[in-house]
Amino acid sequence: MEVKTASFEKTSADTSMTVSGAEAVIKCLLEEGVDTIYGYPGGAIMPVYDELYKYQDKIHHVLTRHEQGATHAAQGYARVSGKVGVAVATSGPGATNLVTGIADAQIDSTPLVCITGQVGSHLLGSDAFQETDIVGISTPITKWNYQVTRAEEIPEVIAKAFYIAKSGRPGPVLVDITKDAQFASLEFNYKKCSGIRSYKPNPEVNLSEVERAAEVINSAKKPMIVFGQGVILGGAEELFKEFVEKTGIPSAWTILGLSALPTKHPLNVGMVGMHGNYAPNILTNECDVLIAIGMRFDDRVTGNLNHYAKQAKVVHLEIDPAEINKNVHADFPVLGNVKETLKVLLDLVKPNSHEEWHNEFKELYKTEYDKVISKNLDVNKQDLGMAEVIQEINIKTKGDAVIVSDVGQHQMAACRYSDFTQTRSNVTSGGLGTMGFALPAAIGAKMGTPNREVVAIIGDGGYQMTIQELGTIFQTRVPVKIVILNNGFLGMVRQWQQLFFDKRYASTEMTNPDFVTIAKGYHIEANRVTDRSQLKDAVKAMIEHDGPYFLEVKVEQEENVFPMVPTGASVSDIILE
Amino acid sequence: MEKKNFTVSIYTENNLGLLSRIAAIFLRRHINIESITASPSEVPEVMRFIIVVEVTEEQIKKIVGQIEKQIEVIKAFYHTAEEMIYQETALYKIKSSEFLDDLNVQAFIKATNARIVTVTPKFFVIEKTGKRHEVDELYETLKPYGLMQFVRSGTIAVTKNEMQITGILEKFNTTNSIS
Numbered sequence: 106m107e108v109k110t111a112s113f114e115k116t117s118a119d120t121s122m123t124v125s126g127a128e129a130v131i132k133c134l135l136e137e138g139v140d141t142i143y144g145y146p147g148g149a150i151m152p153v154y155d156e157l158y159k160y161q162d163k164i165h166h167v168l169t170r171h172e173q174g175a176t177h178a179a180q181g182y183a184r185v186s187g188k189v190g191v192a193v194a195t196s197g198p199g200a201t202n203l204v205t206g207i208a209d210a211q212i213d214s215t216p217l218v219c220i221t222g223q224v225g226s227h228l229l230g231s232d233a234f235q236e237t238d239i240v241g242i243s244t245p246i247t248k249w250n251y252q253v254t255r256a257e258e259i260p261e262v263i264a265k266a267f268y269i270a271k272s273g274r275p276g277p278v279l280v281d282i283t284k285d286a287q288f289a290s291l292e293f294n295y296k297k298c299s300g301i302r303s304y305k306p307n308p309e310v311n312l313s314e315v316e317r318a319a320e321v322i323n324s325a326k327k328p329m330i331v332f333g334q335g336v337i338l339g340g341a342e343e344l345f346k347e348f349v350e351k352t353g354i355p356s357a358w359t360i361l362g363l364s365a366l367p368t369k370h371p372l373n374v375g376m377v378g379m380h381g382n383y384a385p386n387i388l389t390n391e392c393d394v395l396i397a398i399g400m401r402f403d404d405r406v407t408g409n410l411n412h413y414a415k416q417a418k419v420v421h422l423e424i425d426p427a428e429i430n431k432n433v434h435a436d437f438p439v440l441g442n443v444k445e446t447l448k449v450l451l452d453l454v455k456p457n458s459h460e461e462w463h464n465e466f467k468e469l470y471k472t473e474y475d476k477v478i479s480k481n482l483d484v485n486k487q488d489l490g491m492a493e494v495i496q497e498i499n500i501k502t503k504g505d506a507v508i509v510s511d512v513g514q515h516q517m518a519a520c521r522y523s524d525f526t527q528t529r530s531n532v533t534s535g536g537l538g539t540m541g542f543a544l545p546a547a548i549g550a551k552m553g554t555p556n557r558e559v560v561a562i563i564g565d566g567g568y569q570m571t572i573q574e575l576g577t578i579f580q581t582r583v584p585v586k587i588v589i590l591n592n593g594f595l596g597m598v599r600q601w602q603q604l605f606f607d608k609r610y611a612s613t614e615m616t617n618p619d620f621v622t623i624a625k626g627y628h629i630e631a632n633r634v635t636d637r638s639q640l641k642d643a644v645k646a647m648i649e650h651d652g653p654y655f656l657e658v659k660v661e662q663e664e665n666v667f668p669m670v671p672t673g674a675s676v677s678d679i680i681l682e
Numbered sequence: 683m684e685k686k687n688f689t690v691s692i693y694t695e696n697n698l699g700l701l702s703r704i705a706a707i708f709l710r711r712h713i714n715i716e717s718i719t720a721s722p723s724e725v726p727e728v729m730r731f732i733i734v735v736e737v738t739e740e741q742i743k744k745i746v747g748q749i750e751k752q753i754e755v756i757k758a759f760y761h762t763a764e765e766m767i768y769q770e771t772a773l774y775k776i777k778s779s780e781f782l783d784d785l786n787v788q789a790f791i792k793a794t795n796a797r798i799v800t801v802t803p804k805f806f807v808i809e810k811t812g813k814r815h816e817v818d819e820l821y822e823t824l825k826p827y828g829l830m831q832f833v834r835s836g837t838i839a840v841t842k843n844e845m846q847i848t849g850i851l852e853k854f855n856t857t858n859s860i861s
Contacts, residue, residue: 245703269753300854301753
């Protein structure tokens with residue numbers, strides 16, 4: 106390796122010993138505290154699998170039914186546990202099947218280490234069987250990647266991979282290992298990586314930045330917080346809650362920030378963005394100070410940037426320097442891990458209540474309640490609505506469940522209506538919008554937090570993109586609860602077709618199979634709800650069931666998600682119907 | 683904001699794959715790279731890329747941020763032409779027959795500080811180092827004589843101000859033990 110890294114003093118219990126490259130891979134994983142990995146074997150990774158066989162009492166390898174499933178499962182595992190998720194695949198198609206999961210992890214800052222087998226180094230570039238340039242392919246979607254061609258590189262490269270994946274703003278890392286490097290032997294000696302000279306994961310807190318931010322927050326009359334996943338990734342939830350309570354500032358979340366602050370916290374004013382809540386969207390354009398904490402002003406959050414919070418002074422607490430001023434100009438940037446910056450900021454801000462200002466949020470919530478929420482939850486309307494199902498799950502799980510959602514209308518219903526009391530409870534594909542994410546992610550989430558209830562909420566479209574992972578659930582008996590909200594449409598696309606394409610429903614209607622029979626074919630307990638009267642008992646039976654469970658709920662076919670900020674519109678032009 | 687030429691200087695570890703990682707940052711934003719060079723820098727084992735692009739200042743700030751985010755990038759800077767001392771080198775291959783007959787052109791080469799590097803019975807090779815417009819002027823002058831080949835290097839440049847790379851690296855060395 107050419108790169109200068111620093112490492113902890115020797116942590117390995119083993120003194121130097123001769124092992125194969127493949128065994129070194131396993132020993133590295135053990136040194137990093139890995140006990141669960143997701144993957145799929147194949148020619149170029151067989152030496153590693155042969156070692157996995159020997160180490161099966163120490164590492165649980167979960168055989169997913171597709172490599173994409175392995176990455177999403179590893180993501181689900183990482184998101185709930187805060188640990189690094191690990192996915193393993195062979196070369197060629199095995200490696201390319203990882204791509205969607207890696208891209209998803211990159212945009213949602215999820216720590217992943219992907220290990221791929223590669224053809225022998227003498228075959229590189231020869232278009233050998235199952236050879237793809239996975240390092241080239243994954244370059245733009247990884248935080249770092251590296252091709253190992255010599256066995257002796259393995260310990261240092263894997264140590265570095267784990268360090269990079271989890272430090273600073275986390276992300277996916279890919280290590281590609283040629284087959285000859287897996288077979289060759291090396292003197293194994295493991296040192297955890299503790300620094301890389303060209304990489305500064307945690308910017309030093311600049312006290313004057315924090316002081317300036319405190320000053321503007323203290324003098325604000327109508328301040329508003331928008332928090333993102335940075336609060337969770339930084340492990341700053343408690344600190345953040347203290348900050349919110351001390352300052353009395355109404356706080357809204359991005360989809361990935363959800364669950365960092367309990368849903369029912371009095372200062373939690375809901376979601377910002379395209380299908381966010383009415384009040385925080387409207388008041389984004391009325392606040393005098395906008396405090397962004399660990400979030401990146403995604404376009405789904407901001408709507409039209411030319412009309413986004415132009416009246417407000419923007420304070421931006423962020424660990425990644427490239428995010429400052431990327432989409433929204435930060436008048437008061439505060440660079441650093443929010444756990445560190447919030448700690449300093451907390452002492453500098455003055456207690457406040459902002460009661461009148463908070464009342465404006467409450468008033469607008471009433472409007473949204475009357476026009477949207479009450480209708481979504483109305484049990485007298487003809488067909489069952491998605492929100493009613495989520496509400497029933499809240500009741501039965503008491504808000505303690507991990508909710509894993511896929512992408513589309515049901516995702517918006519799940520995020521808007523789920524009740525969260527604990528952090529790291531919302532697992533969803535935010536930035537990439539990966540349909541097919543939820544089923545495998547739920548497998549990983551349940552394994553990452555085995556004592557918590559894990560409920561996957563999935564649409565009938567996305568479900569069929571990774572439906573084969575039912576096989577993984579069957580084989581591992583991982584007790585996930587799967588709820589399909591079946592409206593027979595690719596609902597979100599259909600909604601756009603209805604609103605913006607004169608109801609030309611091009612390829613959005615789904616002719617679906619019998620989902621219950623399919624689940625039963627995998628020996629998974631399954632049930633179907635076709636009428637509101639069956640819902641309560643069905644959800645109860647699902648939650649009480651000891652083992653995996655599948656529940657299909659037939660919901661209204663042409664329900665639309667509101668509120669909505671139409672594309673190109675300002676957040677304050679959010680529509681309610 | 684108006685587009686202009688910016689020179690990006692990137693100090694990096696000498697690592698396989700970094701060139702494509704950096705190039706991808708431009709590609710993804712549909713920005714054409716005007717010229718690119720990579721070479722060792724003044725710091726041992728540290729590489730320096732010089733990339734010239736035509737973009738707005740707002741764009742280049744964000745791009746430099748994305749470049750610096752790459753693990754093996756030690757530091758990236760951007761500069762305008764005024765802040766740099768820069769040169770390009772070009773080679774011109776011309777038929778000897780055309781060339782020998784014309785004394786004007788020989789005088790012109792001398793006057794522009796170009797240099798004849800190779801003379802054979804069949805062709806001459808002329809080298810010119812200078813600013814882009816000087817290289818272009820000589821190209822226009824030589825074109826009527828039948829340019830057999832022409833090639834121009836990427837811009838190489840040094841800044842007028844000091845670069846702080848050694849300091850950054852020393853700081854890491856003093857706070858960490860290098861393996």
